[in-house]
Amino acid sequence: MAKKVAIIGSGVGGLCCGIRLAHAGFDVSIYEKEAGPGGVIQYCEDPDTGIQFDQFATIGIHPKEYYTVFQEADLDPHKYFKGKVLDEFYKVFSADGRSYLLSKNYWEDVEGFEAFFGEPIGNYETFVNAFTSKYHAANRSLLTKPLWSGRQLANPKLMKAALALKPLRSAEHEIHQCITSQTLRDFLLFQTFYMGLSPQHLSNVYASIPAVSQSEGLLYVRGGMGAYASALVQAFYDLGGHLYCNRTITSIKMDGSKAIGLQVDHEFVPADIVVSNADVTFTMQNLLPQAKQANKAGKSTMSCSVFVLRLALETAFPMLSTHNIVLPQSTQAEMEAVSEGKLPGSPPLYIYYQSHLDSASKNTCASCINIMVRVPNRGAYQAWDSTTTQKLKELCIQALIDITGIKHLRDSIISQSMSTPLDLENQYNCWQGAAFGLAPSYFQSVLFRPQLKQKGTTQLYFVGSSIHPGSGISIVMKGAKLTAQQIILDARGE
Numbered sequence: 001m002a003k004k005v006a007i008i009g010s011g012v013g014g015l016c017c018g019i020r021l022a023h024a025g026f027d028v029s030i031y032e033k034e035a036g037p038g039g040v041i042q043y044c045e046d047p048d049t050g051i052q053f054d055q056f057a058t059i060g061i062h063p064k065e066y067y068t069v070f071q072e073a074d075l076d077p078h079k080y081f082k083g084k085v086l087d088e089f090y091k092v093f094s095a096d097g098r099s100y101l102l103s104k105n106y107w108e109d110v111e112g113f114e115a116f117f118g119e120p121i122g123n124y125e126t127f128v129n130a131f132t133s134k135y136h137a138a139n140r141s142l143l144t145k146p147l148w149s150g151r152q153l154a155n156p157k158l159m160k161a162a163l164a165l166k167p168l169r170s171a172e173h174e175i176h177q178c179i180t181s182q183t184l185r186d187f188l189l190f191q192t193f194y195m196g197l198s199p200q201h202l203s204n205v206y207a208s209i210p211a212v213s214q215s216e217g218l219l220y221v222r223g224g225m226g227a228y229a230s231a232l233v234q235a236f237y238d239l240g241g242h243l244y245c246n247r248t249i250t251s252i253k254m255d256g257s258k259a260i261g262l263q264v265d266h267e268f269v270p271a272d273i274v275v276s277n278a279d280v281t282f283t284m285q286n287l288l289p290q291a292k293q294a295n296k297a298g299k300s301t302m303s304c305s306v307f308v309l310r311l312a313l314e315t316a317f318p319m320l321s322t323h324n325i326v327l328p329q330s331t332q333a334e335m336e337a338v339s340e341g342k343l344p345g346s347p348p349l350y351i352y353y354q355s356h357l358d359s360a361s362k363n364t365c366a367s368c369i370n371i372m373v374r375v376p377n378r379g380a381y382q383a384w385d386s387t388t389t390q391k392l393k394e395l396c397i398q399a400l401i402d403i404t405g406i407k408h409l410r411d412s413i414i415s416q417s418m419s420t421p422l423d424l425e426n427q428y429n430c431w432q433g434a435a436f437g438l439a440p441s442y443f444q445s446v447l448f449r450p451q452l453k454q455k456g457t458t459q460l461y462f463v464g465s466s467i468h469p470g471s472g473i474s475i476v477m478k479g480a481k482l483t484a485q486q487i488i489l490d491a492r493g494e
């Protein structure tokens with residue numbers, strides 16, 4: 001009989017692990033506390049107008065990874081979602097009021113690129129090539145390797161590969177070394193901040209995010225990232241998986257060191273294998289009875305959080321691209337302030353203009369826009385009252401007016417909604433409302449990050465942002481593959 005796997009949570013990690021295990025012949029059930037699956041990549045709908053938005057994640061970094069989970073489960077990804085690598089990369093708005101649309105092939109407009117960033121692009125090309133190579137080296141030696149067992153950790157080849165990446169230099173240091181233009185530096189540093197830690201405290205290995213984004217381009221899934229979540233759900237169903245929404249797991253049932261099932265609301269559901277896709281710190285603190293583990297987990301440092309304003313407007317914005325970055329004068333100081341627990345004053349912004357590509361079919365308005373601001377997590381800043389949210393909302397709207405020049409923009413707002421760190425904490429159990437799981441600091445990365453299984457327990461596994469190899473959709477998908485592979489090996493007794 002097929003072994004029963006119970007997965008807590010239907011984020012990218014839970015769904016991808018579920019797809020791989022269902023494909024391998026396991027009897028997989030996913031239990032999700034929310035009404036809809038997908039975790040932080042699902043849609044949200046305005047209750048009054050029915051207008052649909054991507055709730056949080058929007059940028060498809062590492063396009064190929066989005067197809068792998070389907071292909072490796074013998075499914076045709078093109079039957080599940082329509083993806084396209086965008087020719088347009090980012091539109092950058094600089095502090096002096098200028099803007100520039102970077103193409104995926106930036107060398108097609110060398111003069112425009114140089115004129116905007118104010119430096120020759122030679123350094124940029126070197127940077128892109130060097131850090132794309134670094135990503136591939138890290139991918140081969142670390143991101144695709146499970147690092148939970150003593151044997152793996154003691155492997156001298158692994159140590160050598162890790163040291164060859166020279167991980168101790170910061171992303172900020174390396175970008176400053178390679179690039180002289182302040183605007184270009186800010187643009188690159190802001191992209192490393194996607195990891196949720198200021199580039200000053202982040203290993204230079206993460207400078208590969210802007211490099212690989214430039215060299216591989218960004219994937220756009222037709223319908224937005226929520227459509228990708230739906231594609232994963234459909235694949236899971238097609239492989240015979242069971243998904244139960246509105247089901248909250250209140251504890252993982254253990255028999256000594258062995259996981260034997262879940263407490264789902266008030267019902268015990270037995271399982272041969274338990275996988276937690278809920279944030280690992282939340283899992284340790286709330287779902288596992290062992291107080292010893294809970295104490296250790298509580299000391300983790302979390303990544304920053306995000307404030308999101310979603311606007312549906314009657315106005316169209318031909319001056320925006322799909323992905324837009326607004327850089328203030330003091331981009332680096334603003335990022336640092338967030339790490340210190342301060343609310344940003346004039347922060348760098350990421351603006352997602354989905355209607356640039358998708359004429360939001362289900363939506364009746366002209367434009368759907370998400371504006372995102374990196375903010376401190378709830379461990380560092382607690383006062384998420386209406387004064388704070390109102391201030392951030394105004395800041396976002398004013399920034400949109402400033403860069404678009406549309407003075408009457410407020411009059412054309414049809415609907416608006418916001419998400420704060422409190423929502424990430426309450427809705428998805430993101431620990432301290434952190435958007436990207438555990439902060440990827442030196443002592444919480446690679447060998448030091450929580451791994452897919454814990455020593456001293458059996459039949460219990462983990463997957464998701466806070467687990468090695470880390471956060472971001474494509475990286476969580478790699479982690480889901482590692483977890484599924486380990487479960488399959490353990491089940492065979494290998």
Ligand SMILES: Cc1cc2nc3c(=O)[nH]c(=O)nc-3n(C[C@H](O)[C@H](O)[C@H](O)COP(=O)(O)OP(=O)(O)OC[C@H]3O[C@@H](n4cnc5c(N)ncnc54)[C@H](O)[C@@H]3O)c2cc1C
Binds near residue numbers: 034429463465476
């Ligand atoms: C604002 C924001 C913007 C982002 N932007 C991008 C981006 O543009 N590109 C990118 O690549 N990455 C982005 N990321 C990061 C990326 O989305 C995440 O790393 C990834 O989606 C996390 O997936 P996950 O499976 O680890 O967790 P989650 O998506 O958090 O899923 C965990 C699931 O577990 C459920 N759960 C928790 N506790 C329980 C319980 N007790 N019982 C039942 N269910 C439970 C939750 O409800 C949730 O559905 C962004 C993240 C955020 C928050």
